Amino acid sequence: MRSGARESWLVVLFVVGCLLFSYPLMELFNDAALLFGAPVSVLYLFSAWLGVIGAVWLIHERRR
Amino acid sequence: MSAKVLIVDDEANIVISLEFLMQQAGYEVAVARNGEEALEQIADFRPDLILLDVMLPGLNGFDVLQRVRQHAGAHELPVIMLTAKGREVEVTKGMALGANAYITKPFSTRNLLDEVRRQLEASRQTEIDKKHETFTD
Amino acid sequence: MFGGLILLVSLLYLGLLFAIAYYGDRRADRGRSIINNPYVYALSMGVYCTAWTYYGSVGRASSSGLGFLPIYIGPTLIAVLWWFVLRKMVRISRMNRITTIADFIASRYGKSSTLGGLVTVIAVVGVIPYISLQLNAVSASFTLLWGYPELRFDPSDRFTISGLDTALWVTFGMAAFAILFGTRHLDVTEHHEGLVAAIAFESIVKLLAFLAVGFFVTFALFNGPVDLFTQAMADPDAARLATFGAETIDYNQWAWLTFLSMLAILFLPRQFQMAVLENMDENHIRKASWLFPLYLLVINLFVFPIALAGLIVFRHQPMDADLFVLGLPMAAGNELLALFVFIGGLSAATSMVIVDTVALSTMVSNDLMMPLLLKLRIVRPSERGDYGGTLLSIRRIAIVVIMVLGYVYFRVTDTAASLVSIGLISFAAVAQFAPAFLGGIYWKGGTRLGALSGLVAGFLVWGYTLPLAATHSFGGAPDDFLLYGPWGISWLRPHNLFNLTGLDPVSHSLFWSLLANIGAYVIVSLLTRPSVIEQGQASRFVNVFDYSAESEAIFLWRGTATVQALRSLLERFLGQARTERELNDYARRHSLDWTQMHQADAELVQFAERLLAGVMGAASARVAIASVVQEERLSMDEVLKLLDETSQVRAYSRQLENRTRQLEEKSRELEAATAELRAANERLQELDRLKDDFISTVTHELRTPLTSIRAFSEILYDNPTLDEERRTQFVGIILKESERLSRLINQVLDLAKLEAGAAEWNTTEVDLHALITEAVRASSGMAEEKGVRILTRIDAGPPLFVWVDQDRLMQVMLNLLSNAIKFSPEGRGEVCISTERRDDWLIVHVADNGVGIRPEDQKVIFDKFRQGGDRRMGKPQGTGLGLPISAQIIAHFGGKLWVESEPGKGATFSFTLPLSPSDHR
Structure with a gap:
């Protein structure tokens, strides 16, 4: 990945992350019903969280 | 139309200063970093004047000058040599090869600009004279 | 339990x-x-x-x-x-x-x-x-x-x-x-x-x-x-x-x-x-x-x-x-x-x-x-x-x-x-640093007064709405102060300033305090003018990535202090041993001799200030330094005048030329007077020619940076209205070229001293591995900048002692390391230092994985002013004197310096040193 591109990706990811963890998107998953044995809201928050972490990993560590 | 100046030097910072001075004086500028590039630029960019450094990697400034003078279309192109080696031998050598002026580094920016202006004017004058001659023929 | x-x-x-x-x-x-x-x-x-x-x-x-x-x-x-x-x-x-x-x-x-x-x-x-x-x-x-x-x-x-x-x-x-x-x-x-x-x-x-x-x-x-x-x-x-x-x-x-x-x-x-x-x-x-x-x-x-x-x-x-x-x-x-x-x-x-x-x-x-x-x-x-x-x-x-x-x-x-509600109070307090801090590293316009006002405003609002309010609520039951406000003024209720409702106490406090903080910071900053030192610091902070570690000396300071006064100040806060060590390192980096130097220059004063800052913080260090330094405040206009000081450097180079001419004359006299010593004379002529070449090259190398310095000084002088960005760029070039010039002069003098045998040698028993570690540490900044890894392959045996001048050997190591780093590929460069012992000799290798050196170049790089590297790619930085100096030094120790390289596969510089007698076993 070109270094300039990597930096742009980080900014994009930050914006996407902020969106994932704010009102309209979170409301879509605001449900205590159980999915795979866990509340949908909890499942959403933790998987979005893990997704952001994974994306940072991808941006920093791949094809260095 | 503004005059075109080709700068040939391999010292990045000197190039920046020359570029700034020439552009500020209203000339159109191209840059070459070595002798080979200079020859290409002379063909492509068709400058009205060349600022030519002597110590160049590969073909040096004298080599470039020699080829310019041998080249049919450019043997009257004004060339100002720039050198950091201020020894007389070299000045003589440059003049013998057909340089129009010789400026020693470090140069005074005003002198340089004056010299450039003078050379451009002189060459324009020759051109007008030549056209005039064709007319009377 | x-x-x-x-x-x-x-x-x-x-x-x-x-x-x-x-x-x-x-x-x-x-x-x-x-x-x-x-x-x-x-x-x-x-x-x-x-x-x-x-x-x-x-x-x-x-x-x-x-x-x-x-x-x-x-x-x-x-x-x-x-x-x-x-x-x-x-x-x-x-x-x-x-x-x-x-x-x-x-x-x-x-x-x-x-x-x-x-x-x-x-x-x-x-x-x-x-x-x-x-x-x-x-x-x-x-x-x-x-x-x-x-x-x-x-x-x-x-x-x-x-x-x-x-x-x-x-x-x-x-x-x-x-x-x-x-x-x-x-x-x-x-x-x-x-x-x-x-x-x-x-x-x-x-x-x-x-x-x-x-x-x-x-x-x-x-x-x-x-x-x-x-x-x-x-x-x-x-x-x-x-x-x-x-x-x-x-x-x-x-x-x-x-x-x-x-x-x-x-x-x-x-x-x-x-x-x-x-x-x-x-x-x-x-x-x-x-x-x-x-x-x-x-x-x-x-x-x-x-x-x-x-x-x-x-x-x-x-x-x-x-x-x-x-x-x-x-x-x-x-x-x-x-x-x-x-x-x-x-x-x-x-x-x-x-x-x-x-x-x-x-x-x-x-x-x-x-x-x-x-x-x-x-x-x-x-x-x-x-x-x-x-x-x-x-x-x-x-x-x-x-x-x-x-x-x-x-x-x-x-x-x-x-627990969480207590902790959030602290979070909101440190959030008050954000405007002054982030503003400080991204906005050059923030001023001291702006930062002060912002912090005071934010801190007061925070104090009122959170910790003060916290002392008015026991067992979760708010008292009158919280419910009705001080003296019953309802819009002063700590959790509902200006009757704002709908926010929990922490969000409420954060909103008002940051509003006050940012507002005061920005407005006061715009209304006040930063001092010269603030402007200098602002650009050092905001444009930090444009400054290399080398060009730390900024122009915006002039003052006088004696080396002795600085030294005793440092000793008082750092202790004698550390002061000694730091000053010696500094002298080595700048090729100075403390016995010859009485007046400290701006760079040394800054160095001392930074050292003190490491112990007592920047503000205190400044006061401490001010106590021993006669400082002249500089206005922006004077900064430009400072550039004239480069003319002194120019005068120096003229002197050098005069000296040369005198030498030339003398040798000609000699030539005439000693007709009968023709054989000797021929040899002399040969040397003279070499020297002549050398001098000619030196003048050329000196004139090159001078050209940039003069051209840009004149440009700046003739164009007082040049835009800020250009101005900074040009002053930066002048600075860099001046550094190049002084480095060059130092090295020329150094080489002259070495060749004339006039150098002082302070030979002691030196632990080679410690020296290598030190050299690697000193080069790590440069390596980091270029993304080059430095590996040391030294066997963990007992320390190996060599009988050398420590500073000189350090000079060689630093030179080889910086060359290796310079020619390593950016980002994936690897420089490997290894030692081996052969009989009574120690061999040190410094290998890089750069482009390598063509066979025809492998000899000439040890000549003065000949640099390796592909010339079409632009000039590599450096004076071209590092390797000849290193070779001279190693030769003095009785060893030899050489290079082995295959183009495309990197180069390995190696030198030998005789082992110290105590290690002959």
Whole structure:
């Protein structure tokens, strides 16, 4: 990945992350019903969280 | 139309200063970093004047000058040599090869600009004279 | 449980921490850092997770549901941008030898001691609630565990030992521990390697302990997460916890808390300490920016399940939700796990207390007390005396005071307040640093007065709306002050300023305080003019990536001081040995001779100031330096005049030419007079020709930088209205070319001295491996800049001694290393240093993986002014004298220097040295 591109990706990811963890998107998953044995809201928050972490990993560590 | 100046030097910072001075004086500028590039630029960019450094990697400034003078279309192109080696031998050598002026580094920016202006004017004058001659023929 | 056992295990644990710290420091002294890797770096940031996370999150989750999460989501989001923000903070701090966040802000705004003091006060006051939280959690968990197997908890029933309540014992214990731990060293810019190692270890302990309870609760008390969630969600009250809404946490509050914790992770003193000051390598930030969020995610995995489990298990039993983590294993009769959980909580609390007190006490001594003492002339740097001890005593006293204040806060505020609500007060306090700090590194227009006004405004609003308000609410019951406002003025109600409703107290306070803070900062900044020194610092901070470590000397200073005065000032604060070492290093880097130099130049004064800043902070260092330096204030106009000083350099080069001409004349006379010595004369002529060539090349090399300097000086002189960007670029070029010129002159003189045999040689027995390590350390900055790795392959045998001049050999090593780095490919370069022993000889190899050197060039690179590298790619930097000088030096030692290279496969420079007689075995 070109270094300039990597930096742009980080900014994009930050914006996407902020969106994932704010009102309209979170409301879509605001449900205590159980999915795979866990509340949908909890499942959403933790998987979005893990997704952001994974994306940072991808941006920093791949094809260095 | 503004005059075109080709700068040939391999010292990045000197190039920046020359570029700034020439552009500020209203000339159109191209840059070459070595002798080979200079020859290409002379063909492509068709400058009205060349600022030519002597110590160049590969073909040096004298080599470039020699080829310019041998080249049919450019043997009257004004060339100002720039050198950091201020020894007389070299000045003589440059003049013998057909340089129009010789400026020693470090140069005074005003002198340089004056010299450039003078050379451009002189060459324009020759051109007008030549056209005039064709007319009377 | 038997109280003695708890104490014993706790003490054993703290002892283990000491052992780790001691080991870490020992390794650092021997140059084998255990913390110099991204994993330890990320773990040490885990100091973010304190008793708040450990005990408080579960408490928060049991009342606000998912409201515990934004505190960890915020850091995760900002970590995405760490590569920009944190890296900039690290770079600035390293270049300016920043010691604390107060020092950082003070230094940015013209090294203002007022600003440093203010930031210190805010930090100390702001962090006190946070410290009280730790005391609260440790004493409460201790009290609960002490009662085992009974499970009694009543917050009003304070447990006492020998008449003093446990919180006070915990206060003293932690203060003593923090003093022993945190004030062992004086220079705060040297990394606290032991401390970092211990904190990283604590991060592992608390994580394991918390995961252990998590697994125990989920899989032993219940049949896995599915069972736990199914049971819990059957209760509609619990089910509500999994959703957002008015009873748990609304989106508004969620957003504010996320934003708040983004700021907290950057500006909490302990995070600044770990992430910025203790950073060993900017590249570690890459790994940390996903590893640290991952750590946060893992430690939070079981928070919600434990909270739900606690609500089910303690349905019919009073139990503080903040203590579910400990209460659950106790209720299940698992005493071993309970003890482990207690230790985990202890580790969470101690790591916070240690790092925060180290950071705060440094601030108090460097940014508050020292400037005061200097101003009140209680400490006079120009007088004899050792002030290192004074600094340490101030730090120790500060730790005790801070801890006691934490305890006092704990006693005067609501004991029933949840841990998280106490902690958020501190978060909101440090968020006040954000405008001045971020503005300072991204906006050149921020001024000292702007920063001061912003901080004061924000701090006052914060103080009124949060901590002051907290003293007016006991047992969750607000008094009249909160309900109706002071003197019944309703729009002054601390939680409803200007009758604003709809925000929780923390979001409310954050909104008003940041509004006041940013507003004052921006408006006052725009209304005031920065001083010259502020402008200089502003551009050093904002454009930090444009400054190389070399060009640290900025032009904006002129003054006079004697070398002797500087030296004795340094000795008073740094001690004699370290002063000697630093000054010798400096002399070596700049090819100076202290015996020849009496008047210090601007660069040396700045160097001394930075050294002092490392011990006492930028603002204090400035005052101390001012006491021995006759400073002339510079106006912007004078800066341009300074450029004229380059004409002196020009005069110098003219002198050199004159000298040459005289020499030439003399040799011609000689030629005429000694017709009969033709044979000798021919040889002489040959030498003369060589010298002539040499001189001609020297003049050429001298004229080249002079050309740029003169051209740009004239351009700047003739164009006073040039735009700022151009002007900076041109002055930058002048600066760089002047440096090149002085380097060149020094090297020419050096070479002349070597060739004439006039150099002084100070030959001693030198430990080669130590010297190599030192050289690698000195080159690491350059390597880092280019992304080149330096590997040392030296066998671990006994030290090998060679009989050489240490400084000269160092010069050779540095030259070879910098060449190797210069010609290594950017980003994936590798330079390998190895030694081998052959009979009585030592061979040192320095190999790179660059483009290599063509066979025809392999000889000429040892000639003067011949540089390797592809000329078409532009000139490589350097004077072309490094290798000839190195070859001369090695030849003097009786060794030889050569190169082996295959084009495309890198080059290996090697030299031989005779072993010292004591090593001939």
